[in-house]
Amino acid sequence: MIRGLYTSAYGMLEESRRMDVISNNLANVNTTAFKKDSAVLESFPDILMTRINDVASKTNPSGRLGKMQPGSDVGEIFTYYTQGQLANTGGSLDMAFKNSDNAFFTVGVPGAEGEFIQYYTRDGAFTLNAYNELVTKEGYAVLGENGVITLSGEDFTVAEDGTVYQNGEVLDKLLIKSFSDTTTLRKLGSNLVETTDLTEEEPFSGMVMQGFIEQSNVNVIKEMVDMIAVTRAYEANQKVLQAQDGTLERAVNEVGAIR
Structure with missing residues (x-):
């Protein structure tokens, strides 16, 4: 019965x-180039149960009660990098990728010592700062092969x-x-991602x-x-937990009572 409480709680x-x-x-359904996440479930490992402060029993000196399987848990958060629909804005500062799910713009985020740290984004809603540098909405510099891209105005063209x-x-x-395996990337927030040791370019x-x-590639x-399904699953676990708690209460207060 106690094990059932743990399973419902997990x-x-x-x-x-x-x-x-x-x-x-x-919340990010209207965020430019946002990539949806999904919780991947996995079987929760067995937990070895022991009695606390009761390890000196003659019949069970180790205090172990066996193993318990609490059920499943969220193993990882998987990100879908499939391309979202392209919206025509007509603005020269707006850019997007077509026919590529694994291509990213490179942006430079200032580090502690003033150097640029390279991160990557699919969000091509760029703008110009006070120095006519091409930057993201957060003010991070959009990098070209020669460094920060500096323009003399919004009258420019970008080839394919x-x-x-x-x-x-x-x-x-x-x-x-462009990265061969986007599952090796890690989200940082502000629509930025970074590479890991497993990331390879192509x-x-x-x-x-x-x-x-x-x-955004989120399907509302x-x-x-999914939200309705999760809510119902949560309520089902909650009801099972309450039922087990009520049964345990009767076992303690009624079955075990001395008459």
């Missing part, structure tokens, strides 16, 4: 974590391979990174579309259906 914790992921997806032209001349080329094979932005209807 089930509620699992559904709570799943709800957090779904809520975050829905990322080459930036202004006044009829090649100004720079976007530093585009040649960029898509197209850069100027005047477009990539929308599916997320709402």
